[in-house]
Amino acid sequence: MDGIDTPRTQANLVLLGPPGAGKGTQARMLEEKFGLVQLSTGDLLRAAVKAGTEAGLQAKAVMEAGDLVSDEIVIAILRDRLAEPDCANGVILDGFPRTTVQAEALDGLMEDMGADIRVAISLEVDDAAMVTRISGRFTCAGCGEGYHDTFKTPAVDGTCDKCGGTEMTRRADDNAETVESRLRAYHAQTAPLIDYYDGKGVLARVDAMRDIDAVAQALTAVVREAVA
Ligand code: AP5
Secondary structure (H helix, E strand, O other): OOOOOOOOOOEEEEEEEOOOOOOHHHHHHHHHHHHEEEEHHHHHHHHHHHHHHHHHHHHHHHHOOOOOOOOHHHHHHHHHHHHOOHHHOOOOEOOOOOHHHHHHHHHHHHHHHHOOEEEEEEEEEOOOHHHHHHEEEEEEOOOOOEEEEEEHHHEEEOOOOHHHHHOOEEOOOOHHHHHHHHHHHHHHHHOHHHHHHOOOOOOOEEEOOHHHHHHHHHHOOOOOHHHO
């Protein structure tokens, strides 16, 4: 069995990919395997919406429409989270950056921390399959573990494999119409970051159309090499 492969120095990773590519699923796997912290701006924004903060109130309608929340709000949320002590070994950025402005802000934050982005991994998928992945997704309300009606079901129906919780939730933006908007936003504003990181010499591409375990194996190999 694989143990935790903690990097020797701070290692920060970026996961790029359209909605449904598997960023959250794979980030949780990498978190356990490499002792890094998953930082999902989607999760941070959903928590802000739930808590009713000023940022959450501004983000709610934008998220429900499948558009991108303003760079200003997202960068501020990310900056605060990165400053917390548990991020010291490094983080897996899931859903950030999503625009060139965010990528440049991240470079500045990394420089201030004396750190860098070790690898940016593009999860490559066909858009057509993403609606099926997203419309079948559900999540444990207790620990956030993600599942799918077909592709990843809990061992015991209705019970989380990780924490034993029995309350499962589905996201408000996981409907076919919003997924179309999210895919459009990805191609217009986020896909250009693949070239951005390629230009910096830190891009890796992974075929994410394979099953979850095969993608996990490919990603583990990329990350192991990057953090060695
Ligand atoms: P966010 O929460 O980041 O959502 P997303 O990018 O749309 O990505 P998803 O969480 O939908 O997909 P995923 O790639 O994580 O897939 P998952 O692993 O769950 O953002 C939501 C919203 O917040 C945005 O629309 C925007 O409004 C706002 N936002 C967030 N960050 C922002 C930012 N930086 N700037 C501006 N706005 C921001 O997998 C999906 C399903 O498929 C699961 O059920 C899973 O079990 C299954 N699955 C996974 N991999 C496979 C596989 N290989 N084969 C079969 N099934 C699979």
